[in-house]
Amino acid sequence: MADTLRRLTNTSSFSVLQDKLESWHKDYHVISCDQNLNRCCELIELTAKIQGELFAILNFTAAEGGHYAGVDTLKMRLLPWLGSCFSMTRPSVSADTSLQLIQESVEKDRRIRELSTSHDNDMQKMETQLCSTRMQLDSVRAELVDAQKELDETKSKSATTLLATEDEILQLKADLRSAHEQVEIYKRKMDALDDYERQIRLLRDEVSYLSTEKAMLQERLVRSRSPSPLPRLSRSSSPMRSESPTRAQLTNSSRHARLVSRFSDLYAVERLEAQTLLRRYITDLEMVQKIIFIAVVESFKTAKLAYRQFKLRVRKTLSPSHFGPESLEDAAVDYIVRNLDLYDVQDSVNDVINAMNVNPRISFPPEVDFVLISSLIRETCRVAFAMQTLDPPLDLAFASDGELYNENKYRRSYDSEFTAPLVMYHVWPALVEGNAVLVKGEAVTRRGALWSRSRSRSRSTSPVRSRSLSPTRSLAFNSKRHLSPERLTASYL
Structure with missing residues (x-):
């Protein structure tokens, strides 16, 4: 009996029962109905086990007291309690097994409590970590928001900087345009200044000429008042006329230098502009250069003819009223020099274009019109017309395809064969004064030039042949050889 009581005491069955009751009371409203029933059955089983152990102790205690020991206690307490229809079932297991099960149950409950704890x-730790993680996430979100704000600010600053840079670029472009315009204005002013200087030089020459003429007139006035017959004799003599220079004679050297320089400018500027215009329609560079060369030659021919006709009209106009120390020829030239703007250059341009349209040496597409190079023709006609007023006049050197190359008259082009002796075609004519070459021309020399020239003549009408004098004109020329120079000039005009 003492051993059974000790085992029951060591197992702390009532403590376990109390703990289970408290645990059930806490979880009653949380767990389900089946779980509550299981808890209740478990408590009933545990109570039955404890009661079985107590009845065993009661049995052993009553056996130790003898037959009559404890009868009164059993009658007064046990029997009334049994009378209340309480039936105690006998456990199906032994006391030791029951106690062991109770102990295992206690151990399981203890482990469950430990696991629960x-x-x-762990849940508290995880909640703590979750809170810290949430705080870190919030901080990261805040940093992300700050970074987004910084990015937006950077974008706005970059956009502002870009707009400012574009404004600066536009301003610089505007400044550049204004600078170019100022440069153009300065260039025009420089050109105007050069024109003013040329006009000043011309006025100075005119002033010197007028001063000389005034002195001559004063001298003639003094001699006319003198009673001596010598001034009258010298007045009518021819040496006196040759001593009074005209404006054309006074400005001959300056006009000579200016016209030679202008002829060089025609080669360097107007020729290249005309070549660029023609290359848009004609791909053959050789044909383009031939067209420009023929245009210059025809311009000189037309300008010389126009000068002779203009001079003839001037002589006819001045001859009835002419008087003075200079001759009629000098007066006519001086009048032309003073009135170069009366030259009808457009008429000469039309004549040059008409001559080029019938020139057999030029082959060009039908959509090309020589009006494209009318600016070159106009300037060349003006220069050629003004060159005829010089003494002696300037002219172009005679040139023909297949001629022997002359280094004194021409320089070779970059695409020439420098060992070829003959000229294939001319790029620019040479300017001569009598037999002296003032400005060299440009020619293309290649081998086989004579053969290609003869082949082109066999295919088309020869331009040299078309320029030769007719028999009637040859006879007329021979008959005019015995005429005076003035009549000869008039007959040619």
Whole structure:
């Protein structure tokens, strides 16, 4: 009996029963109905086990007291309690097994509590970590928002900087345009200044000429008042006329230098502009250069003819009223020099274009019109017309395809064969004064030039042949050889 009581005491069955009751009371409203029933059955089983152990102790205690010991206690307490229809079932297991099961149950409950406690601790730790993670996430979100704000500010600053840079670029472009315009204005002013200087030089020459003429007139006035017959004799003599220079004679050297320089400018500027215009329609560079060369030659021919006709009209106009120390020829030239703007250059341009349209040496597409190079023709006609007023006049050197190359008259083009002796075609004519070459021309020399020239003549009408004098004109020329120079000039005009 003492051993059974000791085992029951060591197992702390009532403590376990109390703990289970408290645990059930806490979880009653949380767990389900089946779980509550299981808890209740478990408590009933545990109570029955404890009661079985107590009845065993009661049996052993009553056996130790003898037959009559404890009868009164059993009658007064046990029997009334049994009378209340309480039936105690006999456990199906032994006392030791029951106690062992109770002990295992207690151990399981203790482990469950420990696991629950550890679970609660883990949950608290996880909640703590979750809170810290949420705080870190909030901080990261805040940093992300700050970074987004910084990015937006950077974008706005970059956009502002870009707009400012574009404004600066536009301003610089505007400044550049204004600078170019100022440069153009300065260039025009420089050109105007050069024109003013040329006009000043011309006025100075005119002033010197007028001063000389005034001195001559004063001298003639003094001699006319003198009673001596010598001034009258010298007045009518021819040496006196040759001593009074005209404006054309006074400005001959300056006009000579200016016209030679202008002829060089025609080669360097107007020729290249005309070549660029023609290359848009004609791909053959050789044909383009031939067209420009023929245009210059025809311009000189037309301008010389126009000068002779203009001079003839001037002589006819001045001859009835002419008087003075200079001759009629000098007066006519001086009048032309003073009135170069009366030259009808457009008429000469039309004549040059008409001559080029019938020139057999030029082959060009039908959509090309020589009006494209009318600016070159106009300037060349003006220069050629003004060159005829010089003494002696300037002219172009005679040139023909297949001629022997002359280094004194021409320089070779970059695409020439420098060992070829003959000229294939001319790029620019040479300017001569009598037999002296003032400005060299440009020619293309290649081998086989004579053969290609003869082949082109066999295919088309020869331009040299078309320029030769007719028999009637040859006879007329021979008959005019015995005429005076003035009549000869008039007959040619």
